Amino acid sequence: MIRSVVRGFGAALPKRVLTNREMEDIVETNDEWIVQRTGIRQRYIAGEGETTASLGEAAARAALDRAKLTPADIDMIIVATSTPDNTFPATAVNIQARLGMHHGFAFDVQAVCTGFVYAVATADAYIRGGLARRALVIGAETFSRILDWTDRTTCVLFGDGAGALVLEAAEGKGTIADRGVLTANLRSDGAHRDKLYVDGGPSTTGTVGHLRMEGREVFKHAVGMVTDVIEGAFNATGTTADDLDWLVPHQANRRIIDGSARKLGIPLEKVVVTVDLHGNTSAASIPLAIATAAGDGRIKEGDLVMLEAMGGGFTWGAVLLRW
Ligand code: ACO
Numbered sequence: 001m002i003r004s005v006v007r008g009f010g011a012a013l014p015k016r017v018l019t020n021r022e023m024e025d026i027v028e029t030n031d032e033w034i035v036q037r038t039g040i041r042q043r044y045i046a047g048e049g050e051t052t053a054s055l056g057e058a059a060a061r062a063a064l065d066r067a068k069l070t071p072a073d074i075d076m077i078i079v080a081t082s083t084p085d086n087t088f089p090a091t092a093v094n095i096q097a098r099l100g101m102h103h104g105f106a107f108d109v110q111a112v113c114t115g116f117v118y119a120v121a122t123a124d125a126y127i128r129g130g131l132a133r134r135a136l137v138i139g140a141e142t143f144s145r146i147l148d149w150t151d152r153t154t155c156v157l158f159g160d161g162a163g164a165l166v167l168e169a170a171e172g173k174g175t176i177a178d179r180g181v182l183t184a185n186l187r188s189d190g191a192h193r194d195k196l197y198v199d200g201g202p203s204t205t206g207t208v209g210h211l212r213m214e215g216r217e218v219f220k221h222a223v224g225m226v227t228d229v230i231e232g233a234f235n236a237t238g239t240t241a242d243d244l245d246w247l248v249p250h251q252a253n254r255r256i257i258d259g260s261a262r263k264l265g266i267p268l269e270k271v272v273v274t275v276d277l278h279g280n281t282s283a284a285s286i287p288l289a290i291a292t293a294a295g296d297g298r299i300k301e302g303d304l305v306m307l308e309a310m311g312g313g314f315t316w317g318a319v320l321l322r323w
Helices: 031-038 052-067 091-098 112-128 215-237 254-264 282-295
Strands: 002-012 016-019 042-045 076-080 105-109 134-142 160-171 180-188 196-198 211-213 246-249 304-311 315-322
Touching: 002 052, 002 112, 002 180, 002 282, 031 254, 042 160, 052 091, 052 134, 052 160, 052 282, 076 091, 076 112, 091 105, 091 134, 105 112, 112 134, 112 160, 112 180, 112 282, 112 304, 112 315, 134 282, 160 180, 160 282, 180 215, 215 254, 215 304, 215 315, 246 254, 246 282, 282 304
Parallel strands: 076 105, 076 134, 246 304
Antiparallel strands: 002 160, 016 042, 134 160, 180 315, 196 211, 304 315
C-alpha cells in the first residue's frame, strides 16, 4: 500500500519583525490585551521584494535541502494560499518557475487557514492515486497585504511567512505503524462564509479588498469544529489521544489551541505552539510550526502527529500522519 511519507521540511519568514509594542504606534491597542486574548507577542511582515511566491520558494528550497533532493526530483507542487502574488496564474507555477522546473505540474489550493491541511490531503490522494511520486506541499501567505491597518480587531492578529513539506511515495504495510499520512478528515460549510472573508475580488469589486472578521463568531465555532475532525481522524485509524505524540494546530489563537487540547485530553506538553512568534499566518502556520518542532528535534521519526486547522468558509480539517 502506497503511503505519502514526509521526506523534508522547511520554513521562511520575512526579515522584519513587528512587535506588539510597535503595534501600539499603529492602532489603539496594547501588548497586554493582545497577549491575553491571543498569545501573540510578535509577527513577521513582508517588506519590499518579499511576496507569497518568494517566501514559498525559500521554504521549498529549505525543504528540498533537508530532503537532500533537487527540483528535478519533484513532480508536483501544491501551494496553499489566500494571498497569491497574482489572481492568476497560480502562485504554485510562479514557484515552479523560480525553482527552474519545466516538468511536472503545479496548482494552488484555497481553503484559507485550513489550506495546508487541504493541500497535504490533496497531495496524499494524488500520490496514492499514482499521479505523482514526490510533492512539494507549501503553505505561503502575506496577510499583511490584505489587512485593514486601521482596524485593531483584525490587524494585530496576522503575520506573513511560508513553510513546506516534501512528501514521497513509499510502500507501507497498510497499518498505523507505517510512516506517512494515515488519514485526512476535511470539512466545510459555506453557510458561515460571511463571518471571515475578504471584501473584494476580481469578479465583484475588481479590487483586492481587506480581511473582515466577526472574531467572536469564529471563536464560538472553532473549538467544536476542530475537536470534531480530530476525533474523526482518531476513529478512522483506531487511535486515541493517548497514542498521539504531537498535536500541530493551526496557530490562530492560544485560547483556541488550549481549549481544543483540553477538550481532547491532550496534555499541553504535546502541543506545538508558535503563535507567540509568528501570529496567525493562515495556511503557512502549520508548516511553520512543523519546521520549528521538527527542526529543534521535538518531532522525531516514528512519532504520531495530528495536524488540524479551522478558518474562513468555514473550512476545517485534520490530517493524522506518522512522521
Ligand atoms: N486592542 C485593544 N482592544 C481591542 C482590540 C485590540 N487590538 N481589538 C478589540 N478590542 C476591544 C474591543 O473593541 C472591545 O471593546 P469594547 O468592549 O469596549 O467594545 C473589547 O476589546 C472586546 O472585544 P471582543 O471582540 O469581544 O474581544 P474578544 O475577547 O472576543 O477577543 C478576538 C477578540 C481575539 C479576535 C477573539 O474573538 C478571537 O480570538 N476570535 C477568533 C478569531 C481568530 O482567531 N481568527 C483568526 C482567523 S480564523 C482562524 O484562523 C481560526
